[in-house]
Amino acid sequence: MKQIAAGLRHAAQAAAAAMMAVMFLTFLLQIFIRYSARLEWLPEYLPFLEPTLFGWTLELCLVMWLWLVFWGNAFVVRENDHVRFDILYSRVNRKLRRIFVIVFGLCIAIGLAVSIEPTWSKFYILRLKKTATLSSLFGDWIRMRDLYVVYMLFLVAVSARYFWTVWQAYRHGLPEMPEQDGRRQSE
Incomplete structure (x- = not known):
């Protein structure tokens, strides 16, 4: 039973780490798009880098943050960590x-x-x-x-x-x- 609980705990931690990674990578993409948007010639040669195609990044970061907070507090954070x-x-x-x-x-x-x-x-x-x-x-x-x-x-x-x-x-x-206190x- 303890092995199952430990496995579930590790899976919950892995899911939280994946959410953090998605949020961080999306944030990096936002930074890249923001600074590359000043290069007007870039979307002509690489149409997939058109800045108007990346409005979803902000909402995805917000969703990942929401999930990370509630998922983490429900399944990852231990009682003595509060x-x-x-x-x-x-x-x-x-x-x-x-x-x-x-x-x-x-x-x-x-x-x-x-x-x-x-x-x-x-x-x-x-x-x-x-x-x-x-x-x-x-x-x-x-x-x-x-x-x-x-x-x-x-x-x-x-x-x-x-x-x-x-x-x-x-x-x-x-x-x-x-x-x-000793x-x-x-x-």
């Missing part, structure tokens, strides 16, 4: 920490899970809308809902992760906290 304000949490005893994890984890998980259906209902209209410029690259089949569906993956994955964290805290207690916080 910025936390745990001044109170780290100063209370273990029993109260467990209650914090269960109560606030349930609040987050339920809040995200409850927002899935209304969000999907709002996405329904996006199935009709086409992208502004990506159709020149991918064709006419891509719709705005396809671009934003990553948010639904984010809602499902993060709510499931918090439900799992709550279950683990309820069932097995909390894992040991790492040492902090002393253990296990009280």
Whole structure:
């Protein structure tokens, strides 16, 4: 089971790296087209470098950024990689920490899970809308809902992760906290 989880984690990281690579290469293409657009003779000899053909690059960069943020937070970023304000949490005893994890984890998980259906209902209209410029690259089949569906993956994955964290805290207690300021916080 741990091998499957590690494989899925590596696949999610590879997908995020691919998104970053696509975004970076598209950005480099934008720079090249922007500076080559001043060379009026270039499109005459190389028609595929006509600057008006590259309006899609901005939208693709934005889509890759959107996917990278939500994909990364849903599947790549680990819980201990998040910025936390745990001044109170780290100063209370273990029993109260467990209650914090269960109560606030349930609040987050339920809040995200409850927002899935209304969000999907709002996405329904996006199935009709086409992208502004990506159709020149991918064709006419891509719709705005396809671009934003990553948010639904984010809602499902993060709510499931918090439900799992709550279950683990309820069932097995909390894992040991790492040492902090030279002393253990296990009280």
